[in-house]
Amino acid sequence: FSFLQERLRYVLGLLLLLRSTDSFYVPGVAPINFHRNDPVEIKAVKLTSSRTQLPYEYYSLPFCQPSKITYKAENLGEVLRGDRIVNTPFQVSMNVEKKCEVLCNFPNKPVTLTVEQSKLIAERIREDYYVHLIADNLPVATRLEFYSNREEEEKKKEKDVQFEHGYRLGFMDGNKFYLHNHLSFILYYHREDVEESQEHTYRVVRFEVIPQSIKLEDLKADEKSMCTLPEATGSAPQEIDPTKENQLLFTYSVHWEESDIKWASRWDTYLTMSDVQIHWFSIINSVVVVFFLSGILSMIIIRTLRKDIANYNKEDDIEDTMEESGWKLVHGDVFRPPQYPMILSSLLGSGIQLFCMILIVIFVAMLGMLSPSSRGALMTTACFLFMFMGVFGGFFAGRLYRTLKGHRWKKGAFCTATLYPGVVFGICFVLNCFIWGKHSSGAVPFPTMVALLCMWFGISLPLVYLGYYFGFRKQPYDNPVRTNQIPRQIPEQRWYMNKFVGILMAGILPFGAMFIELFFIFSAIWENQFYYLFGFLFLVFIILVVSCSQISIVMVYFQLCAEDYRWWWRTFLVSGGSAFYVLIYAVFYFVNKLDIVEFIPSLLYFGYTALMVLSFWLLTGTIGFYAAYMFVRKIYAAVKID
Numbered sequence: 001f002s003f004l005q006e007r008l009r010y011v012l013g014l015l016l017l018l019r020s021t022d023s024f025y026v027p028g029v030a031p032i033n034f035h036r037n038d039p040v041e042i043k044a045v046k047l048t049s050s051r052t053q054l055p056y057e058y059y060s061l062p063f064c065q066p067s068k069i070t071y072k073a074e075n076l077g078e079v080l081r082g083d084r085i086v087n088t089p090f091q092v093s094m095n096v097e098k099k100c101e102v103l104c105n106f107p108n109k110p111v112t113l114t115v116e117q118s119k120l121i122a123e124r125i126r127e128d129y130y131v132h133l134i135a136d137n138l139p140v141a142t143r144l145e146f147y148s149n150r151e152e153e154e155k156k157k158e159k160d161v162q163f164e165h166g167y168r169l170g171f172m173d174g175n176k177f178y179l180h181n182h183l184s185f186i187l188y189y190h191r192e193d194v195e196e197s198q199e200h201t202y203r204v205v206r207f208e209v210i211p212q213s214i215k216l217e218d219l220k221a222d223e224k225s226m227c228t229l230p231e232a233t234g235s236a237p238q239e240i241d242p243t244k245e246n247q248l249l250f251t252y253s254v255h256w257e258e259s260d261i262k263w264a265s266r267w268d269t270y271l272t273m274s275d276v277q278i279h280w281f282s283i284i285n286s287v288v289v290v291f292f293l294s295g296i297l298s299m300i301i302i303r304t305l306r307k308d309i310a311n312y313n314k315e316d317d318i319e320d321t322m323e324e325s326g327w328k329l330v331h332g333d334v335f336r337p338p339q340y341p342m343i344l345s346s347l348l349g350s351g352i353q354l355f356c357m358i359l360i361v362i363f364v365a366m367l368g369m370l371s372p373s374s375r376g377a378l379m380t381t382a383c384f385l386f387m388f389m390g391v392f393g394g395f396f397a398g399r400l401y402r403t404l405k406g407h408r409w410k411k412g413a414f415c416t417a418t419l420y421p422g423v424v425f426g427i428c429f430v431l432n433c434f435i436w437g438k439h440s441s442g443a444v445p446f447p448t449m450v451a452l453l454c455m456w457f458g459i460s461l462p463l464v465y466l467g468y469y470f471g472f473r474k475q476p477y478d479n480p481v482r483t484n485q486i487p488r489q490i491p492e493q494r495w496y497m498n499k500f501v502g503i504l505m506a507g508i509l510p511f512g513a514m515f516i517e518l519f520f521i522f523s524a525i526w527e528n529q530f531y532y533l534f535g536f537l538f539l540v541f542i543i544l545v546v547s548c549s550q551i552s553i554v555m556v557y558f559q560l561c562a563e564d565y566r567w568w569w570r571t572f573l574v575s576g577g578s579a580f581y582v583l584i585y586a587v588f589y590f591v592n593k594l595d596i597v598e599f600i601p602s603l604l605y606f607g608y609t610a611l612m613v614l615s616f617w618l619l620t621g622t623i624g625f626y627a628a629y630m631f632v633r634k635i636y637a638a639v640k641i642d
Helices: 002-022 076-081 115-126 152-157 280-317 326-332 341-366 377-388 390-403 409-437 446-473 499-526 534-561 568-575 578-592 599-638
Strands: 042-048 098-102 111-113 130-135 141-146 160-165 170-173 176-179 182-191 202-212 246-248 251-258
Touching (some): 076 377, 076 446, 111 115, 115 170, 115 176, 130 160, 130 202, 280 326, 280 499, 280 534, 326 534, 341 377, 341 390, 341 409, 341 534, 341 568, 377 390, 377 446, 390 409, 390 446, 409 446, 409 599, 499 534, 499 568, 499 578, 499 599, 534 568, 534 599, 568 599, 578 599
Parallel strands (some): 141 202, 182 251
Antiparallel strands (some): 042 130, 098 251, 111 246, 141 160, 170 176, 182 202
């Protein structure tokens, strides 16, 4: 029990340490200092909806356009996410207030939306689209204030504030559509300390918006494009009738406030946005349960093994008086190469590639180098790392293929470099065709696709060949016992030794360790939340590795005790059992958390989920396979065999 307490203390300490790393990040850009009256550029990123999962670029809707539209050069991650960052006609100057200004066209000549444009806007409002803008690389947020379930006296004093990414394009009331055509920007600045003689410099530390819908007749505008907002009670919202032309004005106001928030912690507001407070109790709970179970498993396995090995080695002295039974019986067949060794080694090579990539990405992100402020950095890093980790994937695959008596190393290397990436590319290409059909900015442009293919065949493929060549030339893994010429007959197996029962049993523990984290990852992917708890994710990843290894060792031990030596493929499949639970969880999340109703968004969800499940199966299967292989070599090296 004292051992358990020690473990608990250690875990709590580690969690507190990781918690403190969450808010720290190395900013993606250096701070920009503004003087009073300096222009602060407002750019648009995209329109998103968690109901359709299809992002669109800002000017896909008839918003006001500047005289010249310029798109920002983007990195690979931004393109893959569907970001299309573009300039807007909003004129904002540092610390200069604007009461109300007309954005485009003159007050006496309002914007006229055609029937097609009105239909499109109404459809986007129905689909619950949000508009995302940025100022000085900070995304715009809508403040939501509500009273929590506190005592009545406290209620009067304190409201709970949460932030929502972007602002809603509009809202529906019955069957009528209303567009948010007036934006009240609230920008917060932090005044930097300067010497007395110098001019004050300011830094933008928060960007909020209050969207409003105001009818054309209620916006009193003059010739200088200035306007006056009506009283809140007396104004009617701007309706968009999809059956006819609509006239409206796009207007905006700017308000500046001083803030104590320093530039380095300006992202904290956005990172605590998630409306679900992380249940630290359940997180610690899962960690403790996993440590406890793994401790018990290790003790049982080690004690049983010691007894087995002692018995087997004693038997040799007593001239085989006892009948041999259990795992020692199959010593002549346990290292017999399996069917399809090339495919097995290729899949394990891809698993190693994924493992290295995920480990490095999570570790670097935990140190704060891939914060949400550097847009697309996570995706770009993951893509490049996967390409460069091909050398490790190739090395391990080549060495294993040689151990399994394989001879055609060139074909094996090609298989390793193309099997898993080929499946990923194929699924993504098919999904991309559907996104193209919807004219969404989420579709990967053709030049980017060609660039990705060039990276695959120009970086990844040669590196896999290089690794495979050295792995294949290296001494194969040293198996401690010789393989018999004639395969041994396998006795009939009990029902619980069935592959599928094994998958169900083996998947529970690793999945239990990480399913809480899975909820936040899914929210980040499908509901446009920021994911930033990489410190905790790193801990979960380590627990996942430990639990996969232990479950795999237990399963292979039972299998060998049942005198079934065909463990190569089975261990790989069974260790990936938690991927099956991830699939079930994804279906549950789709039904309960998302209100996706159309065909293409559903297809996208399940297409990308299939990729996640496949990658997760490869990852956990590889971890389990190598743990089991080391275990099998260890136990057969420990017994004396004539």
